[in-house]
Amino acid sequence: MDAGAIRRSLEGRGLRCTPQRYAVIAFLLKQNKHPTAAEIFEAVNRVDPRCSRATTYNNLRDLVQAGLVREVAVEGRAARFDATGMRHHHFICDRCGNVEDMEWYEVPQPASNSLGKRIVRECELIFRGLCSKCAPRHASG
Amino acid sequence: MDAGAIRRSLEGRGLRCTPQRYAVIAFLLKQNKHPTAAEIFEAVNRVDPRCSRATTYNNLRDLVQAGLVREVAVEGRAARFDATGMRHHHFICDRCGNVEDMEWYEVPQPASNSLGKRIVRECELIFRGLCSKCAPRHASG
């Protein structure tokens, strides 16, 4: 995704393309990890210290609301973020809290009579267990 | 679930049945909501103030580890808890953050070649959108 495409995706969602906002989403787009807000703040500012902590949080909130970024809450740890690219599911490690992408596949919808008046926007599948780093440690130690 | 059954389920998992621990899980078992740790602390102590905040958190941690209680992380809000009864999925409201139970149904497992060395313990389905309280407000206001 080049600079023009990023700018257009922001403006298409009614968000100004400010240097700070651009830096946040551009950073997320080139990650395959799922950084925390603190990690994003630090990384963005290492190169060019123009994005305060409050702005990092503000922009993450705006980007999530606009549907350009996804927030993943992890029990007892800071939330993690990824730029919504190809659809995928998530795997969260019980031990280290890392979030990993899992290949996407269709999930059957709930019976419509179990929905009541609720309006479903999305449905996400989360796998839990031990990641490939932690699984060996578990077996041996 | 009567007192004896609760006691046995604790001891069966290697947890002593202390008054505080018992109070936490007994409270959760009679809830159909998903209270936060703070709410559990307050409710348990309203009747009999014998369970400190640290103990509430300690016991919730132990109960989750023992698989008797489930923790649900909600973006930007306090974690919520429920006593693992019948299997079910969850619905989380975008607007008010409330967590509601959804009828259980089987979810297809991921292709085993996409798992790598990961060990999957469980797989949960989370629906997001507007709950039955918030959906009307959305339509009108």
Next chain:
DNA sequence: TGTCACATTAGATATAATCTAAAAACGTAT
């Protein structure tokens, strides 16, 4: 009864996220 691992406690501390109020940057009309 003595012992020891487990459990609880109050309060301090750590971590994560949001709020505040003032300044800056921007878009647009003149």
Next chain:
DNA sequence: ATACGTTTTTAGATTATATCTAATGTGACA
């Protein structure tokens, strides 16, 4: 270019959530 209203950014304070510490209590059992 200038003025004006709106959006955005900022540093630092503040809040919310959760964990840690070190002292004390409790109960199983030898």
